[in-house]
Amino acid sequence: MSRxxxxxxxxxxxxxxxxxxxNHVTVKGPKGELKQQIDQDMQLTIEDGVLRVARPTEQKRHxxxxxxxxxxxxxxxxxxxxxxxxxxxxxxxxxxxxxxGQILELNLGYSHNIFFAIxxxxxxxxxxxxxKNPSITLESHDKAxxxxxxxxxxxxxxxxxxxxxxxxFKGEYVRRKAGKTGAK
Numbered sequence: 001m002s003r004x005x006x007x008x009x010x011x012x013x014x015x016x017x018x019x020x021x022x023n024h025v026t027v028k029g030p031k032g033e034l035k036q037q038i039d040q041d042m043q044l045t046i047e048d049g050v051l052r053v054a055r056p057t058e059q060k061r062h063x064x065x066x067x068x069x070x071x072x073x074x075x076x077x078x079x080x081x082x083x084x085x086x087x088x089x090x091x092x093x094x095x096x097x098x099x100x101g102q103i104l105e106l107n108l109g110y111s112h113n114i115f116f117a118i119x120x121x122x123x124x125x126x127x128x129x130x131x132k133n134p135s136i137t138l139e140s141h142d143k144a145x146x147x148x149x150x151x152x153x154x155x156x157x158x159x160x161x162x163x164x165x166x167x168x169f170k171g172e173y174v175r176r177k178a179g180k181t182g183a184k
Contacts (some may be wrong), residue, residue, distance in 0.1 A: 005066030009051040009074050012081050017051060017073075019044050025073055029080025031141040032121070036076060042069045051077075079141040086150040088136040092157070092165035097126040097134045104136065108157040108167070116156070122149055135170065 011017060015029040023038040038044065041062060043054040053070040055062040078084075090097055096107040104116040104124055118124045122140040136153065140146040150169070159166035161177045168174060 003067075005053055005055065005063075005070045007070065009053075009070065009077055011046070011049045011051060011077065015077055015081050017046060017077070019046070025076070027073070027076040027080050029077075029141075031080045031083045034076045034080060034142060036072055038069045038072070039065045042066065044073075075143045079143055083139060083141050084143050084146050086138045086146055087170040088138070088150060088153060088167055089170050090134045090136070090157075090167055091159075095134060095157075095165075096128065097136050098128075099124045099126040099136075104153070106153075106156060114156055116153060118149065119145065122146055 012029075015027065018026040018028075020026065023040050023042060023044060025036045025038055025044070027034050027036075041056055042065060043056065045052050045054070051073065053066060053073065055066040090106075090108070092109060094107065094109060096105075098105045102118045102120065102124070104118055104126065106114040106116060108114060118138075121142055122138055122145060125137045125139075126134065127137070128134040138146050138150055140149075154167045154169075157166045159168050159174050161175065162179050164174050164176060
């Protein structure tokens with residue numbers, strides 16, 4: 001029994017869900033519009049402002065797709081209604097971030113600056129305050145896209161375990177290593 005798959009999705013005011021042939025789900029809301037192809041075996045029903053996802057059989061494949069389908073649709077509804085936000089911070093001497101439109105310029109201690117193009121669906125803001133680490137804020141209605149962009153930015157300078165330098169999510173815990181000990 002899938003607890004995630006059986007949970008109903010309440011549709012907030014201002015959000016419309018359209019299920020076309022072949023389970024093409026389109027969700028429109030105040031923040032934008034998202035489309036997703038759901039497996040044709042899954043049965044989607046909308047009643048009284050609540051969407052339910054049901055599986056036809058107890059096959060292992062259907063059980064796996066049941067919770068996934070419900071989670072994808074729920075993320076779409078939440079995204080077009082409230083949106084998603086990811087915050088990254090740059091920890092290291094001389095690390096800088098600057099956003100110019102949809103281009104993010106990063107200085108991460110390499111011999112060159114990195115120019116990272118951000119898709120139109122994602123808004124980016126870079127803040128540098130005196131005495132604090134530079135931070136990057138990403139906002140979007142698409143959870144998968146914002147997660148992919150944040151992971152790509154993090155991969156430009158991974159956090160190293162000795163000094164903790166690199167790009168990390170705000171509040172992320174990094175396990176530190178001891179390093180070398182001096183001769184006795």
